Amino acid sequence: MTLYKLSPSSLTFFWDECPRCFYLQIVRGINRPSMVFPGVFSRIDSLMKKLFAGQPTSALSPDLPPGRVTLQGKWVNSAPIAFPGIEASCYIKGAFDSVLAFDDGSYAVVDFKTTSPNRQHIGFYGRQLSAYAYALEHPAENGLRLAPISRLGLLYLDPVDIEHGADHRRIVYGGEVTWQEIPKAEDKFLEFLRGVLEVLSLPEPPPASEGCGFCAYRAEARRHGL
Numbered sequence: 001m002t003l004y005k006l007s008p009s010s011l012t013f014f015w016d017e018c019p020r021c022f023y024l025q026i027v028r029g030i031n032r033p034s035m036v037f038p039g040v041f042s043r044i045d046s047l048m049k050k051l052f053a054g055q056p057t058s059a060l061s062p063d064l065p066p067g068r069v070t071l072q073g074k075w076v077n078s079a080p081i082a083f084p085g086i087e088a089s090c091y092i093k094g095a096f097d098s099v100l101a102f103d104d105g106s107y108a109v110v111d112f113k114t115t116s117p118n119r120q121h122i123g124f125y126g127r128q129l130s131a132y133a134y135a136l137e138h139p140a141e142n143g144l145r146l147a148p149i150s151r152l153g154l155l156y157l158d159p160v161d162i163e164h165g166a167d168h169r170r171i172v173y174g175g176e177v178t179w180q181e182i183p184k185a186e187d188k189f190l191e192f193l194r195g196v197l198e199v200l201s202l203p204e205p206p207p208a209s210e211g212c213g214f215c216a217y218r219a220e221a222r223r224h225g226l
Contacts, residue, residue, distance in 0.1 A: 004088060077143035
């Protein structure tokens with residue numbers, strides 16, 4: 001049985017964009033060219049983590065149970081995940097944004113997003129958060145263990161205004177913060193993961209997604225004998 005490493009982030013846009021590219025990278029080691037990610041978003045993410053470090057959960061949302069932001073940027077590493085009748089297996093490895101520790105002894109996994117709240121985010125970001133939660137509750141021998149994970153959620157920062165600060169060399173951005181709960185459904189996540197491993201078990205990569213520009217580029221190059 002072949003064991004593949006899957007990152008929680010790869011189960012979001014990458015899988016949805018093109019299972020063929022996903023297969024080629026995970027199974028064949030053919031990495032798709034990386035997309036340029038503006039450094040400002042990484043900077044904002046770092047500032048968000050710093051702002052909420054050690055804060056009570058009420059600083060994120062009054063709807064959350066009492067507790068505190070306790071861990072940030074820690075790596076998770078799950079035990080192997082396998083399904084009967086499927087050749088491919090996997091383990092989950094990646095670093096989460098933040099974890100909340102509630103006073104009742106349970107935990108929440110939180111991801112920060114610099115964008116407007118959108119209900120459509122629940123599906124694919126839910127996979128990412130579910131992957132972190134699964135790895136924390138089912139860690140490898142030396143993996144970080146936190147259980148039970150009772151909640152998953154996104155904390156949005158949506159920039160809405162801008163003004164001069166007291167110093168003419170400083171500009172201040174203002175943003176609205178929104179908490180969006182993500183339903184925790186381990187069974188549903190494992191059902192999704194089973195489908196991913198079925199694709200990774202194929203002897204050849206699946207067809208390209210219709211809108212995949214990378215696959216279209218490769219096909220055009222082959223058409224010209226390149």
